[in-house]
Amino acid sequence: MMSYQLPPVWTKLQRHEVFPEFSHDERARYNFLANLNRFVSTAIAPGNKIAFDKRVEPAFRAVHGRSFADRHEVAAAMSNEPIYQCWGALRRSTMEMRQQNGRAVVLRQAQQLAEKVKARLAGAANLVLAKDFVVPPYLRHVDNHLMPGSYHTEYFAGDVANAANYDSGLFVTSGGMLGSLTDGGGKAIAAWVKASYPDFKPRRILDIGCGLGHNTLPIAQLYPDAEVIAIDAGAPMLRYGAARAQALGIGNVTFMQTDAADMQAFANGHFDWVQTTMFLHETGGRAIHKIFKEINRVLAVGGLNLHIEQPQYTPDMSFYEQFMRDWDAYYNAEPYWGHMHDLQPVDLMQEAGVDPADFMQVGVKAVNDLDQKKADGQVTEDYGRSPIWNVFGGWKKG
Ligand SMILES: C[S@@+](CC[C@H](N)C(=O)[O-])C[C@H]1O[C@@H](n2cnc3c(N)ncnc32)[C@H](O)[C@@H]1O
Numbered sequence: 001m002m003s004y005q006l007p008p009v010w011t012k013l014q015r016h017e018v019f020p021e022f023s024h025d026e027r028a029r030y031n032f033l034a035n036l037n038r039f040v041s042t043a044i045a046p047g048n049k050i051a052f053d054k055r056v057e058p059a060f061r062a063v064h065g066r067s068f069a070d071r072h073e074v075a076a077a078m079s080n081e082p083i084y085q086c087w088g089a090l091r092r093s094t095m096e097m098r099q100q101n102g103r104a105v106v107l108r109q110a111q112q113l114a115e116k117v118k119a120r121l122a123g124a125a126n127l128v129l130a131k132d133f134v135v136p137p138y139l140r141h142v143d144n145h146l147m148p149g150s151y152h153t154e155y156f157a158g159d160v161a162n163a164a165n166y167d168s169g170l171f172v173t174s175g176g177m178l179g180s181l182t183d184g185g186g187k188a189i190a191a192w193v194k195a196s197y198p199d200f201k202p203r204r205i206l207d208i209g210c211g212l213g214h215n216t217l218p219i220a221q222l223y224p225d226a227e228v229i230a231i232d233a234g235a236p237m238l239r240y241g242a243a244r245a246q247a248l249g250i251g252n253v254t255f256m257q258t259d260a261a262d263m264q265a266f267a268n269g270h271f272d273w274v275q276t277t278m279f280l281h282e283t284g285g286r287a288i289h290k291i292f293k294e295i296n297r298v299l300a301v302g303g304l305n306l307h308i309e310q311p312q313y314t315p316d317m318s319f320y321e322q323f324m325r326d327w328d329a330y331y332n333a334e335p336y337w338g339h340m341h342d343l344q345p346v347d348l349m350q351e352a353g354v355d356p357a358d359f360m361q362v363g364v365k366a367v368n369d370l371d372q373k374k375a376d377g378q379v380t381e382d383y384g385r386s387p388i389w390n391v392f393g394g395w396k397k398g
Pocket residue numbers: 136139151152208209210211212213214215231232233234237258259260261276277278279282283287
């Protein structure tokens with residue numbers, strides 16, 4: 001019989017002052033869904049490869065006299081496979097159920113959450129919201145990863161409901177592999193920069209698309225003398241993030257509502273380090289180039305620019321793996337996912353002012369304080385959910 005490692009229990013998440021309250025049944029639903037996700041990725045997903053190798057690829061070859069030429073041909077052939085339909089439907093259902101459980105939890109206490117956040121922010125100066133902010137259309141028109149209302153929707157003035165949903169629910173999709181504060185990526189990148197560049201002493205750090213700051217805070221903690229600016233388009237995320245940072249005792253981060261494609265609030269060369277984490281795939285085909293142009297402008301000569309993402313679709317990645325990784329683009333409301341992963345990071349970095357000779361790319365694994373042994377021991381690939389990322393970037397040339 002197949003065995004697989006259980007995810008940690010959801011109650012191991014560190015609850016802070018502005019975290020939503022959960023009943024027994026609401027906790028149980030999240031635990032069930034985290035386990036279902038793990039089961040789907042460990043016990044069911046490998047069946048796709050068996051079907052591909054044994055039936056789908058040989059049948060395609062028999063008809064066309066060749067193998068697949070790209071992931072789109074794989075997608076067309078695999079879409080009729082019962083195992084793929086079963087895996088996809090279960091994956092989609094777990095995501096929908098996660099969003100609906102989180103949504104029910106936060107909506108019934110939305111007013112109290114907003115009041116807790118307001119009280120936490122009284123007298124604090126770490127939140128700057130823009131008047132008449134225009135949410136980029138590519139965000140406005142999509143419920144990203146099936147989160148109703150995405151990052152920006154406010155149900156009333158001062159609302160933080162969607163951010164509280166995101167904070168409590170990401171554990172379920174990641175199977176608890178991001179740590180007790182869902183900050184395993186930020187911890188990993190901060191530690192990597194510190195170890196790799198011990199003499200680097202950034203005075204000003206910009207985190208673009210910070211969300212509620214899960215991965216911003218570890219950077220701010222490891223560089224306590226730096227002034228950290230965390231920008232996002234979603235007011236609920238920023239409000240909640242600013243209150244959460246206060247609640248966790250982190251005082252060197254300011255959360256600002258700013259469009260990354262138009263960062264006129266910052267002077268040329270203002271930042272020594274510009275960071276993004278799981279952000280680029282949630283931008284758009286035109287916006288991404290404006291964003292890199294803006295990064296080039298606000299980054300100081302000799303400054304560091306890093307991006308954490310899921311792996312790009314490189315020529316050495318099989319079309320089967322590219323197809324599996326593309327699932328989010330079609331079934332998880334991530335419309336830019338596939339296009340972003342087709343881009344050449346070295347080209348993007350040139351737009352940010354990094355010489356191709358100085359381009360760097362490394363693999364980084366989440367630091368998981370909940371259960372590092374389980375993180376290390378997880379062998380199955382979850383195609384876009386694993387806490388192992390591609391980091392690319394470089395130092396801006398003089
Ligand atoms: C997947 S979330 C990543 C959050 C965060 N970096 C983390 O690691 O937890 C992507 C974030 O990018 C933000 N975003 C997308 N486009 C943006 C833009 N043009 N300007 C500012 N924020 C943007 C969204 O609002 C969302 O909060």
